[in-house]
Amino acid sequence: MQNQLLFPLPLILVILIGFFQGEVLHAQNERATVSGQLRASDTNEEIMFANVLLYDSQEEEFLRGTVTDQRGQFSFSELSRGTYILKVSYIGYQTYSQSFYVGRLSEFLDLGIIMLEAKAYEISELEISARRDEIGRNLDRRVYNMDEQISQQGGSVLNAMQSLPGVTINRDGEVEIRGSNRVAVLIDGQQTAITGMGGQSGLDNIPVSSIERIEIINNPSSRYDANAMAGIINIVYKKGSEKGWNGNVNFSAGIGSLSKKRENIADIRDQYRFTPKLNPGFSVNYRENRLNFFAQGDVLWHKLITRNEFIIREYTDDQPAIRQQFLENRTQPIYNIKTGLDWMPDDQNSFTFFILYNQRDYTDLGDLPYLNNETGALVRLWQYYEYESNKTFMTSVRHQYSFPQAGRKLESTLNYSFRRKDELFHFTNMESGIPGTDTTDLVADENIFDLELDYFHPLRTGRFETGLKGRARIFPNEITFTPGINSILDLELQGTAEYREWLYATYGNYIYENPDFEVEAGLRIEYAEVDYLVDPNHSTYESDGYDYFGLFPSLRIAYLFNDANNVSFFYNRRVDRPAESQLRAFPHYSDPEILNIGNPGLQPQFTNSLELAYKRTYQQGYLYFASYARFSDQMITTIITRTGDENSRLVRINQNAGKGSNRGIEMTWSHSWSRDFRVNLNSNFYENIIEAFTLANAYPQITEFSQDRQRAWTGNIKAGTTISLPANLQLQISVIYYAPDIIPQGEISERYSVDFGLRMPVQQEKGEVFLNGSDILNTMNVKTITEGGDFVLRSSDFYETQVFRAGYQYRF
Structure with missing residues (x-):
């Protein structure tokens, strides 16, 4: 798979079909x-x-x-x-x-x-007036108003992100920025257990109706954590600021899986059809004098097909090929509530207190038939019932002291997050006519303490920022195996483990600007120590961990041709610390023939990034270009090898795979042809390179694996249009196209979808109704090929992507 050009002709068709949804707004200091x-x-x-x-x-x-x-x-x-x-x-x-x-x-x-200087002089009386001028836009981040994403209203934040420029959703439901899933997700500027600390999670738990905007920061300054080489996604919740009582109530309902993408290969439980979706919610705010109270809550209840994967396993020896299906039907209620208070006791001090609670409970019904690919005979039927409950609580206290000098301030923030995960599996195994039963039970508690101190000092030609941060994260977990008759569980892999993380950091940023140039230069100094303590009775792994003392510089240099044209150069160095789930030494038996297990010996990944960006603004819109390159060492990836038993089962283990790089060009064009017709186009073309590497999977025995250098050009195009129709009706149509790409050990095929949205104000614009549809042609599915030297996996996942929703919102 070396030097492949995986860039197909259908890209041309997509450009002609439609235009990208939602105008990109670049964050800036407007005043x-x-x-x-x-x-x-x-x-x-x-x-x-x-x-x-x-x-x-x-x-x-x-x-x-x-x-x-x-x-x-x-x-x-x-x-x-x-x-x-x-x-x-x-x-x-x-x-x-x-x-x-x-x-x-x-x-x-x-x-x-x-x-x-002393000298007598008098002036006449003043007259005070004001004038505002338009200003240019920054290139370090983008801001998307969720109210403008008509085609994704009623869905989750993960649904909405699929249509944002420069963002893709991979086969595991993770957000990728410019081809990488090494993304940090913040809530109101803070990392939480809800969205993940070392990696991303939970984006499908947060309804779009609760969110004001999403910020995507490709090149974070040294003020941010050094984690996440691809960038930062900041999810900002709605919070009113008007005096008195104000807020909104909303309700949406939807239906998915209107048709089957592919029939089952055996006599198993049917795929969920006509899956219902419900999303009621509210937001309320009260402001009086120096107090501002806010609260919001919502429920996201739905049924869906989370996985419907058809796999063919072929071997290079005399083992027969296996054809299997992995069907997972899910019922999932999600509850969110956030409440807090802003308080200003005097002109110098302000406090913000808030509590955020998220609960996700879901029930999965899994069916995995395994057939002899040549004869069609049923070799095995694996079924499971899974109940998982995730309860997350976060509280935050923030204090700001404002000095008499305008803009000079000291901020301190204390955060605490707690998450409990209970995961219970009941398995039923029918193999060669012999029944079997097993149960696994995982309990995990995550505790996170964050303390931050930030100081801001305005200067005549810019400002200086500095701060300190400390974090303690303790994550004990225990898995218990209860073998039934004819058990397949490896009892030597059960037990306890504990993840411990200590992080200490300080940073300094200097900002300078004049009419022609802007400079932002910063340095973050960070020490991290992670210990992963494994049960001493574990048959494969022992306690491990890592620590590092790192310097993480960031730089932005901009030249301003005029208010409408500017160019910026970025550089930063970042780290990706392995997520706790990637270190976890326990297997996951949802697919007993392709096991998933973590690796306590996993090390951090370090990346250097460069970018050159240009933006031209004109009266009807703007044009944006960016050329970027990222160079990574100790790349974190997942490698599949054979277990070596008589059934030729496979195991998927997280590994460090050496060096890799990613370089490309991104373009965004937004143009309003008139007040009623706006088009947007975003394209992102890049080359992925994975250098040759050799490593060894440790379970169930040492198995070496080598991969030659992989290289391929790929990309995506997102296009859409927003049209204002009579009766204040707004129509959005968007098209998304992902080109083929390489993955470790293989490649992923092209895929595309078409979305639409309609919105109309009612009740003198205090109310609003909408109708939208995601993947209305039901074409989005993921096909991959994975090669392991002595085996080939060919997979097609026809999970649920087609959903139609209708909803109503009222503001008061």
Whole structure:
């Protein structure tokens, strides 16, 4: 599979079909506050009630004025990007004048202490006015308003992310940014046990109706954790700020799996059909004086087919080929509630308290028939009933102290998260006419303590940021095997384990800007220690872990041609620490012939990233290009090998596979042809390279595996249109196309889908109704080929992707 060109002709067709949904908004500081302090040069005392005037850069127009307070301080807020002239006058002192520049990166600027020389001078009375100018947009992140994602209303955050530019969903339901799943997911800027600490999880637990926006940060600064080389996804919950009572209520209902993608291969339980989806929710907010109370809750209840995979296992020796099906029908209620309080006891101090609770309970019914591929005879029927409950609680206390100088502040945050996972499997095995029964029970408790301290200091030409962070994470778990008749369980793999993580970090960021250049330079220093303690009776693994002391720099240099054109260069170094589930030394028996097991010896993955981005804004839209490259060492991946028994079963184990790289070009074009018609197109073409590697899987015995160098070009195109129709009706149509790609040991085929959404305001625009459909042609499925030297796996997964929803929302 070397030097393959996996880029097919259907891409051309997709470009002609439609245009990408939802305009991309680049995050920015739209306005800035500038402050300073006046002192007398002869006495060094603060000067109160001095006149401070603000002019444009040519001194042709007076903009506004103010007077200094009792500390001699002044400030101007809501300043747009540009160059200004500051004039200061006070009776008995010379008039002082200086220019300064307001850029896009700093929300606060400090002009420092201004010394006035003694000399008599008087000025006339002021007139105060204001003017706002349009500004350019940053290139380090993107912001998507969930209210604009009409075709995904009523679904989960994971559903909504599938349509976002630069984001794909892989075969395991994980989010990928530019071809990598090494993504950190935050909730309101904080890592939580809900969405995963070392890796991502739980995105299908959060309804879109609860979310205000999603931020995608491709090049995080040193202020963020060094974890996640592909970038950061920040999920921001809705929270009102209007005075008095306000909020909204919503309800949606849907149905999926209207037709079968493929019939079962044996006489097993039927695939779920016409699967119902329900999503009621509410959000309420009350603000009065210095208090702001907020609360929201929702339920996401649905049935769905999580997996419907058809697999053919072929061997190079005389073992017969096996044809199997992995069908998993799920019933899943999900409950979310978040409530909190913002409190400002005085002008310098503010507190935010909130509690977030998530509960996901699901029941899975699994059917796995195994047939002789040549004769069609049933070799084995494996069925299971699984009940899993995940309860997650998070609480956070945040304090902000604001210094008298505008923009200078100290923030401290204390977070605590707790998650309990109970997973119970009942297995029934019919093999060669002999029945068997088994039970496994996993209990895991995760405790996370986070403490952060951040300091922000505005400067005359930018700002300085610094901070500290500490984390303790304790994750004990225990799995118990209860063998029944004719058990297949390996009893030497049960027992206890405990994940322990200690993380200490400090960072510093310096931001400088002038009318032509912007520079953001930072360094994060991080020490991490992880111990994974394995039951001493474990037959394969023993306690292991890792630690590192690392320097993680970040850099952004931008050149501003004008307000409409700018180019930015990014560099950062990041780390991917293995998730606890990747280290877990217990097997997962949902498929007894392709076992999954973790690896306590897994090491962190380190990555250096480079990017050059350009954006041109014009009256009807914008055009964005980015060229990027990422170089990784100790790549974390999953390797499948044979177990060596007489049935030629397989085992999938997490491993470090050496070096790899990813380089490509991304383009986004957004254009409004009129007020009623907007089109968007996003394309992302990249080359994946996995260097040759050799490693050994440890279970059930040492099995060596070697892989030659793999290399392939791939990509995706997302296109959509938003059309305003009569009666205030809005229509969205989007098309998603994923090109073939390489994976460790193989490749994944192309896939595509078409979505639509309709929305109309009602009740004098206080209400809203919608109708949408995901994968309306029912074409999205995942086909892979995996080669292990002495075997080949050919898989096609026809899981549920087609869903139609209707809903209503009312705002008050």
